[in-house]
Amino acid sequence: MKSFDQLAVIGLREWINLPQLGVIGLRAKIDTGASTSSLHASDIQPFERDGQPWVRFTAHIGTLVQRRHRCEAPLLSVKKIKSSNGQAQSRYVIRTLLTLGAREWPVDFTLTCRKTMRYRLLLGAKALVDGQLLVNPALTYVQDKPTLADPGAQ
Known part of the structure; x- marks a missing residue:
């Protein structure tokens, strides 16, 4: 049996942070069948800042208690994505x-709108490869819940 020491093991569900967006303590569903990761967002508005394309949106955090x-x-781009139900849509x-x-x-x-989904964030295969992660589907919440990084540490 081979082992891969450089890979971290995660479960089918994990806690994540998106520190640049100020999103802390979000439950993520790990989906090795999805190439791209997706985040539940609404009120999506593209705009320009210093001549560069930006997007403004509302992220939805939590399932039982919904926080915006x-x-x-x-x-980065606008991409055509085919969802699990076979419908194609353009996404920021x-x-x-x-x-x-x-x-x-x-x-x-x-x-994208994931309001009918249990998890507000889907972590796809590309992110797993880039993060050098190995998924054990028998486990959930293997990694410690991330905390807000100390701003003075960077």
Whole structure:
């Protein structure tokens, strides 16, 4: 049996932070069948800042108690995505830092309405590869819940 020491093990569900967006303590569903990661967002408005494309949106945090958080991020692209039900739609794509356990790395997210989904964030295969993560589907919440990083530590 081979082992891969450089890979961190995660479960099917994990706690994450998106520190650049100010989103802390969000439950994520790990989906190895999805290439791209997605974040539940509403009120999505593209705009320009210093001649560069940006997007403003409301991130929805929590399932039982719904909290809304207004975010802004540089717009990476607009991508055509085929959802699990086979429908294609154009989605705005942003890149932001993701914290999972002790790891932090940039992840591309499509912004979409996930209000009918249990998890507000879906972490796809590209993010798993970039984060060097190995998924054990028999486990959940393997990594410690990330906390807000000390601003003086960076």
